[in-house]
Amino acid sequence: MFIYILSRIGQAVPVILTVTFIAFAMFAYVGDPVTIMLGQDYTEEQRQALIEALGLDQPFFVQYARFVANAVRGEFGLSYRLGRPVLSLIAERLPATLELSLVAAALALLVGVPMGVFTGLYRESWLSRAFLVFSLVGVSLPTFLIGILLILVFAVILGWLPSFGRGEVVVFGWWSTGLLTASGLKALILPSITLGLFQMTLIMRLVRAEMLEVLRTDYIKFARARGLSNRAVHFGHALKNTLVPVITITGLQLGAIVAFAIVTETVFQWPGMGLLFIQSVGYADIPVMSAYLMLIALMFVSINLIVDLLYYAVDPRLRVDRGRLGRTGV
Amino acid sequence: MPLLEVQELRVEFPTRRGVLTALDGVSFAIEAGEVLGVVGESGAGKSLTGAAVIGLLEPPGRVAGGQILLDGRRIDGLPYEQMRRIRGREIGAIFQDPLTTLNPLYTVGQQLAETMLTHLPVNPAEARRRAIRWLEDVGIPGAAQRIDAYPHEFSGGMRQRVVIALALCAEPRLVIADEPTTALDVSIQAQIITLLKGLCREHGTAIMLITHDMGVIAETADRVAVMYAGRIAEIGPVRDVIKHARHPYTVGLMGSIPSLSARVERLAQIDGAMPRLAAIPPGCAFHPRCGHAFARCKSERPELMDAGGSSRAACWLHAADSASAMVAGAPREARPGDARPGDARPGAARQGVADDAR
Numbered sequence: 001m002f003i004y005i006l007s008r009i010g011q012a013v014p015v016i017l018t019v020t021f022i023a024f025a026m027f028a029y030v031g032d033p034v035t036i037m038l039g040q041d042y043t044e045e046q047r048q049a050l051i052e053a054l055g056l057d058q059p060f061f062v063q064y065a066r067f068v069a070n071a072v073r074g075e076f077g078l079s080y081r082l083g084r085p086v087l088s089l090i091a092e093r094l095p096a097t098l099e100l101s102l103v104a105a106a107l108a109l110l111v112g113v114p115m116g117v118f119t120g121l122y123r124e125s126w127l128s129r130a131f132l133v134f135s136l137v138g139v140s141l142p143t144f145l146i147g148i149l150l151i152l153v154f155a156v157i158l159g160w161l162p163s164f165g166r167g168e169v170v171v172f173g174w175w176s177t178g179l180l181t182a183s184g185l186k187a188l189i190l191p192s193i194t195l196g197l198f199q200m201t202l203i204m205r206l207v208r209a210e211m212l213e214v215l216r217t218d219y220i221k222f223a224r225a226r227g228l229s230n231r232a233v234h235f236g237h238a239l240k241n242t243l244v245p246v247i248t249i250t251g252l253q254l255g256a257i258v259a260f261a262i263v264t265e266t267v268f269q270w271p272g273m274g275l276l277f278i279q280s281v282g283y284a285d286i287p288v289m290s291a292y293l294m295l296i297a298l299m300f301v302s303i304n305l306i307v308d309l310l311y312y313a314v315d316p317r318l319r320v321d322r323g324r325l326g327r328t329g330v
Numbered sequence: 331m332p333l334l335e336v337q338e339l340r341v342e343f344p345t346r347r348g349v350l351t352a353l354d355g356v357s358f359a360i361e362a363g364e365v366l367g368v369v370g371e372s373g374a375g376k377s378l379t380g381a382a383v384i385g386l387l388e389p390p391g392r393v394a395g396g397q398i399l400l401d402g403r404r405i406d407g408l409p410y411e412q413m414r415r416i417r418g419r420e421i422g423a424i425f426q427d428p429l430t431t432l433n434p435l436y437t438v439g440q441q442l443a444e445t446m447l448t449h450l451p452v453n454p455a456e457a458r459r460r461a462i463r464w465l466e467d468v469g470i471p472g473a474a475q476r477i478d479a480y481p482h483e484f485s486g487g488m489r490q491r492v493v494i495a496l497a498l499c500a501e502p503r504l505v506i507a508d509e510p511t512t513a514l515d516v517s518i519q520a521q522i523i524t525l526l527k528g529l530c531r532e533h534g535t536a537i538m539l540i541t542h543d544m545g546v547i548a549e550t551a552d553r554v555a556v557m558y559a560g561r562i563a564e565i566g567p568v569r570d571v572i573k574h575a576r577h578p579y580t581v582g583l584m585g586s587i588p589s590l591s592a593r594v595e596r597l598a599q600i601d602g603a604m605p606r607l608a609a610i611p612p613g614c615a616f617h618p619r620c621g622h623a624f625a626r627c628k629s630e631r632p633e634l635m636d637a638g639g640s641s642r643a644a645c646w647l648h649a650a651d652s653a654s655a656m657v658a659g660a661p662r663e664a665r666p667g668d669a670r671p672g673d674a675r676p677g678a679a680r681q682g683v684a685d686d687a688r
């Protein structure tokens with residue numbers, strides 16, 4: 001088990017290194033930070049001094065090594081645009097994005113899985129058909145369009161919900177949350193639906209397909225032949241067997257949700273990392289962009305690791321196989 | 331009163347191109363503690379009969395006629411919940427492939443306990459105790475430890491033992507075993523059958539044993555039903571049916587069995603093939619392949635009738651009022667070497683098949 005985790009972490013290292021390299025390459029080749037930072041008027045001495053201060057006169061690999069070392073310590077430099085440390089900028093925005101993403105993911109799971117189970121079990125019912133049509137809409141409409149439509153209906157026409165921002169937030173240390181105030185919760189509704197809808201329909205379709213597959217298996221027929229209750233057959237035996245693929249997809253989608261939050265945050269002017277990123281792109285604010293990139297990569301890798309561990313918990317067959325892998329030191 | 335009585339059972343599959351009748355007028359009975367063998371070519375309707383009895387026909391298949399009685403009480407068409415209480419508790423089932431019959435995500439102990447907790451008035455501790463005893467009874471070594479193992483940690487033969495324990499643990503009075511050894515290594519098939527039969531005898535459980543293996547039938551069953559194209563061709567005590575087959579189809583079937591050992595071989599080396607469901611001929615379904623067919627066979631469908639001994643066969647050769655036709659007509663013109671129904675010489679039957687094969 002321990003060796004298994006170590007080997008998984010070992011596999012993640014090259015991924016992270018590749019991403020840091022790309023992030024660094026952005027520094028080196030996109031735009032000229034010196035020109036950007038100095039603005040219009042500068043002397044040649046000022047320019048040289050800044051180049052030395054930024055270490056831009058060093059050889060490529062030295063610069064890269066320094067970049068990685070700094071990144072590990074959480075030092076991503078100063079934002080070109082705001083002149084503040086990137087780390088604190090991101091830390092300020094992180095809670096908003098994580099909260100939005102987690103609520104969206106929870107929504108996707110809590111609605112998507114039951115809908116998938118229902119449509120799998122009662123294929124012929126009109127409600128299943130309605131769900132399927134609805135899921136087609138969720139899959140095919142682009143996120144920004146869904147966001148704009150929701151704003152149009154619930155904010156502009158009905159006036160029930162705010163169309164932008166986070167509402168009031170409560171601050172604990174460096175964390176800020178909108179989950180504790182009425183206006184914060186209200187502000188969460190439209191963005192989280194917008195962000196989670198695609199994943200919700202994806203999960204529903206996946207669970208449905210898996211349920212149909214599993215319900216055809218011999219062990220489900222045998223469970224019925226043993227006279228187990230419908231509940232035990234459907235949820236104990238069938239649903240549990242659909243979990244492995246559902247966990248995989250949900251895990252990967254969680255990463256995708258954080259990444260795609262960019263669009264939703266832009267539509268709803270949600271003060272999160274995605275909005276920060278978009279603003280930075282317009283300004284070619286490379287330190288912020290590269291830090292964001294690395295953070296997202298780190299998140300994907302960690303989620304993958306957690307997904308693997310969950311497999312391990314759900315499926316006893318993997319325990320054996322991977323136990324063997326561990327023993328042979330692979 | 332027999333334990334199970336099936337009367338004129340008819341199973342249909344509505345399809346786009348019309349209704350397919352997969353079982354047509356199937357009637358038989360099983361006494362308490364009796365072993366009924368069911369044989370017949372692939373597609374004859376053996377599995378469907380079992381599925382109908384236990385109430386697990388897959389939609390769109392449905393019981394369209396006749397009735398199924400357990401202890402004289404009608405069980406076809408019961409509401410789902412009532413039928414569920416009968417499954418496992420009154421009628422158990424054993425499937426063909428032990429590798430796919432067990433849920434991979436639960437230990438065998440969990441699956442056994444779950445079944446007993448569903449049907450019997452036991453608490454979890456008692457269920458676990460009984461689960462260990464069942465594993466011992468089906469011959470799993472180290473049952474007390476193995477109870478917490480997952481299905482993938484057992485071999486195929488061991489898994490089928492677990493399946494048998496699962497089918498019997500709520501002490502049903504009838505178990506439907508659909509080719510319980512077909513998927514197993516030849517070397518352990520006999521062990522599994524012996525185990526099943528022994529346990530059922532101990533608990534007084536009747537068995538409906540579906541198989542292609544006439545050797546198993548000969549050793550295990552009390553009576554045997556021969557199915558053809560969704561109908562029962564012949565039914566009777568094993569000894570009678572094997573030694574004095576009354577239906578030409580049974581004769582061919584018996585003839586196609588190599589007399590010694592080699593049970594691996596499948597049946598059905600009779601000339602021609604069983605008709606598709608959509609194209610079952612009128613009259614006797616077997617007549618196009620039958621060496622004894624005469625006019626009546628082509629137009630009128632034979633019901634099961636007394637055919638000498640305790641056997642009943644669905645064949646006009648045995649109809650009292652056909653006797654004259656038989657003497658005067660077609661059966662006498664059977665090809666040379668063809669086995670005659672009721673002919674006790676298996677050698678003749680084998681000869682006949684060999685002729686056909688040439």
Ligand SMILES: Nc1ncnc2c1ncn2[C@@H]1O[C@H](COP(=O)(O)OP(=O)(O)OP(=O)(O)O)[C@@H](O)[C@H]1O
Pocket residue numbers: 343350352370371372373374375376377378379388389390391607
């Ligand atoms: N879902 C279905 N739709 C249409 N026909 C079906 C369906 N299921 C079974 N049948 C038909 O019913 C007939 C009987 O099938 P059954 O499975 O009972 O055969 P069997 O005697 O058990 O054969 P085998 O020895 O191969 O197991 C076959 O002709 C089959 O094609």
Ligand SMILES: [Mg+2]
Pocket residue numbers: 376377378508
């Ligand atoms: Mg079958």
